[in-house]
Amino acid sequence: MEDCVFCKIAAGEIPAEKVYEDDLVCAFKDLSPQAPVHVLVIPKAHYGSVTDGVPAETLKAMFDAVAEVARTTGVDATGFRCIANTGADAGQTVPHAHIHVLGGAPLGESLA
Ligand code: 5GP
Ligand code: ZN
Numbered sequence: 486m487e488d489c490v491f492c493k494i495a496a497g498e499i500p501a502e503k504v505y506e507d508d509l510v511c512a513f514k515d516l517s518p519q520a521p522v523h524v525l526v527i528p529k530a531h532y533g534s535v536t537d538g539v540p541a542e543t544l545k546a547m548f549d550a551v552a553e554v555a556r557t558t559g560v561d562a563t564g565f566r567c568i569a570n571t572g573a574d575a576g577q578t579v580p581h582a583h584i585h586v587l588g589g590a591p592l593g594e595s596l597a
Pocket of ligand 1: 576
């Protein structure tokens with residue numbers, strides 16, 4: 486989708502620190518991290534949010550990527566939080582489906 490920052494990151498058109506990638510999804514470090522580990526997992530195709538018709542195969546690939554990112558960053562051992570802000574009241578700022586993966590320290594009440 487034109488003018489979507491996450492589509493551009495998925496396509497490699499703007500830089501991001503990618504930590505995982507496969508045919509359906511990619512994962513990269515959040516530009517303004519809210520925890521020592523703060524990674525965003527996105528589908529490569531454009532969907533407005535995680536509830537905007539993302540195919541089951543892609544949703545599975547997203548959560549498989551969450552697990553892989555948790556393993557490679559080490560937060561699988563200590564715990565982590567997944568957040569999918571959806572819509573205005575949740576504070577979704579980028580209208581391309583994404584899951585925040587946060588960890589690396591006790592998170593308290595923090596909301597990405
Ligand atoms: P939301 O508020 O929509 O759930 O989360 C969007 C997230 O995307 C924010 O945490 C923000 O820091 C991150 N973000 C926005 N633009 C960019 C970008 O160009 N690169 C990276 N790596 N992260 C971004
Ligand atoms: Zn997009």
